[in-house]
Amino acid sequence: MTIAALAQEVRGCTACAAHLPHGPRPVIQVSATSRILIIGQAPGSRVHASGVPWDDRSGLRLREWTGLSLQQLHDPALVAIVPMGFCYPGKGTSGDLPPRRECAALWHDRVLSTLPSERLTLLVGTYAQARYLPQTKGWTLAQRVRCHAAFAPLFPLPHPSWRSTLFMRANPWFAAEVPPALRQAVAAWIN
Numbered sequence: 001m002t003i004a005a006l007a008q009e010v011r012g013c014t015a016c017a018a019h020l021p022h023g024p025r026p027v028i029q030v031s032a033t034s035r036i037l038i039i040g041q042a043p044g045s046r047v048h049a050s051g052v053p054w055d056d057r058s059g060l061r062l063r064e065w066t067g068l069s070l071q072q073l074h075d076p077a078l079v080a081i082v083p084m085g086f087c088y089p090g091k092g093t094s095g096d097l098p099p100r101r102e103c104a105a106l107w108h109d110r111v112l113s114t115l116p117s118e119r120l121t122l123l124v125g126t127y128a129q130a131r132y133l134p135q136t137k138g139w140t141l142a143q144r145v146r147c148h149a150a151f152a153p154l155f156p157l158p159h160p161s162w163r164s165t166l167f168m169r170a171n172p173w174f175a176a177e178v179p180p181a182l183r184q185a186v187a188a189w190i191n
């Protein structure tokens, strides 16, 4: 199966529709040449409405951290976007609900196997880190992020939501150390 056909199959998924208060609208961006892979959490309400990944304030901050232009971020030839949950899970009592657990289990191995095997993978938020850095179970987010160089070509990051301002305030080393290293890594893999 081609990667385009697989992406179409994902876009037609309704596997957990009964648990999605706004219905399924899987958001995915992939191509056979994407050498930057971004694994985030799940679309928010704005991305659910537009169908455009990272089309929100979190995406703006992610672009600041990575150095990617808007055009680069949305170019599947360069960047694959494969969240832990492809559909908006709806709101809980303290923000958006977590990505649906069945989604990554159902799709990730198939989707990731169609991407270039040599790639930079940004693990954005703790859900992606729990799946792809299982050896760091029990670590704090700050510990993983500060040790990012040990995990290359995986790159753990906080989720760039409004909460990341609290993370950055509590971890002043982040702004000085992490975005510059991330921009360097992204530029090296894109060129």
Ligand code: SF4
Binding pocket: 010, 013, 014, 015, 016, 017, 024, 025, 026, 085, 086, 087, 100, 102, 103, 104, 106
């Ligand atoms: S969240 Fe994932 S498993 Fe659930 S309907 Fe959307 S694509 Fe399918």
